[in-house]
Amino acid sequence: MNVRTAEEITSVIRTALQAATWAPSVHNTQPWSFGVDGDEIALRADSDRKLRIGDAAGREMLISCGAALMNVRLALRALGYEPQVRVLPDPDRPALLATIRPGAAVPADESARLLYAEIERRRTHRAGFTELPVPERLVETLVAEAEGEGARLTPVRSEAAIRVLAAITCAAQDVQSQDRALSLELIRWARPPGSARADGVPAEGYPRTPRRTRPHFAQRDYTHGHPWGNESDQFFSVSTGVVAVLTTKGDSREDWITAGQALQRVLLRACAHGLSAAFHTQALEMFHLREFLRQELCSQEYPQMIMRLGVTFDEGKGVRRPVTDMLEER
Ligand SMILES: Cc1cc2nc3c(=O)[nH]c(=O)nc-3n(C[C@H](O)[C@H](O)[C@H](O)COP(=O)(O)O)c2cc1C
Numbered sequence: 001m002n003v004r005t006a007e008e009i010t011s012v013i014r015t016a017l018q019a020a021t022w023a024p025s026v027h028n029t030q031p032w033s034f035g036v037d038g039d040e041i042a043l044r045a046d047s048d049r050k051l052r053i054g055d056a057a058g059r060e061m062l063i064s065c066g067a068a069l070m071n072v073r074l075a076l077r078a079l080g081y082e083p084q085v086r087v088l089p090d091p092d093r094p095a096l097l098a099t100i101r102p103g104a105a106v107p108a109d110e111s112a113r114l115l116y117a118e119i120e121r122r123r124t125h126r127a128g129f130t131e132l133p134v135p136e137r138l139v140e141t142l143v144a145e146a147e148g149e150g151a152r153l154t155p156v157r158s159e160a161a162i163r164v165l166a167a168i169t170c171a172a173q174d175v176q177s178q179d180r181a182l183s184l185e186l187i188r189w190a191r192p193p194g195s196a197r198a199d200g201v202p203a204e205g206y207p208r209t210p211r212r213t214r215p216h217f218a219q220r221d222y223t224h225g226h227p228w229g230n231e232s233d234q235f236f237s238v239s240t241g242v243v244a245v246l247t248t249k250g251d252s253r254e255d256w257i258t259a260g261q262a263l264q265r266v267l268l269r270a271c272a273h274g275l276s277a278a279f280h281t282q283a284l285e286m287f288h289l290r291e292f293l294r295q296e297l298c299s300q301e302y303p304q305m306i307m308r309l310g311v312t313f314d315e316g317k318g319v320r321r322p323v324t325d326m327l328e329e330r
Contacts, residue, residue: 259305
């Protein structure tokens with residue numbers, strides 16, 4: 001029999017929740033909360049943190065929460081427990097995205113430990129990459145990681161398709177930057193230099209004067225005209241890296257959570273091999289552009305994330321709220 005003390009359970013849950021907080025999330029909104037009942041964790045979407053204009057359906061919110069779920073799973077697995085997960089367990093409580101509990105004790109999983117060790121170190125990159133090549137076998141490994149979670153990661157190989165994706169990203173960025181309501185929403189999640197807040201995109205998380213990659217993939221404008229940003233990307237790094245699209249067969253809330261779990265596995269595996277990812281999801285927030293991509297570039301599957309993967313040397317520090325801010329009564 002698998003006997004656990006109350007202290008053991010508390011320590012396991014604390015470690016798992018701490019891991020969850022380090023998930024990537026759209027604009028670092030961290031749109032989740034947790035409840036704990038005995039040895040069960042409830043993961044909930046925190047719709048107060050949803051982007052009401054950019055993400056009205058909550059797709060990106062659920063992808064973010066899916067990534068947090070993956071971190072909980074990896075933490076439990078790394079600690080030697082088989083995670084018991086129920087996704088969307090209660091149709092009457094749609095905000096309850098998953099319940100997770102540490103199941104049977106299992107031998108420590110080396111692969112999970114490796115990925116778990118990257119959770120806090122992984123950072124989003126927002127510039128070009130060095131010219132160092134991304135090994136083909138590593139790309140295949142990332143594809144397999146996504147597939148293992150029920151999603152598909154497709155590296156975009158054709159130069160023409162990459163140019164189309166870049167152009168669509170730039171067009172979406174242009175349209176969004178002229179939309180006042182969207183711009184105000186984005187500004188709300190831009191974290192100024194020296195800010196004490198524990199969410200939002202930190203000004204240290206992007207270069208002040210980014211050099212353009214060829215083709216150019218527009219970045220989000222978190223500065224809104226302020227001279228913010230770090231100085232790290234001045235002299236090198238103009239490679240686009242490997243462009244890839246993460247897709248799912250369906251487009252339900254469950255698919256979005258699946259996409260988030262797959263995304264996080266891909267990112268952590270990439271990080272373990274020295275790769276970083278940059279995201280360009282502007283076009284996926286616009287119905288017609290997303291639909292165009294689905295039909296023309298994604299074999300009718302639903303695009304959930306557009307990313308570039310490559311080698312970079314900057315290692316920023318992340319910003320997160322403490323777990324205590326995310327705990328709710330069950
Ligand atoms: C669904 C989703 C969409 C995102 N879209 C973008 C994006 O378009 N541009 C960008 O620079 N980062 C994007 N990000 C990355 C977040 O900004 C990043 O995860 C967050 O700021 C936390 O920083 P970290 O990943 O370095 O820990 C996205 C993340 C998620 C989960």
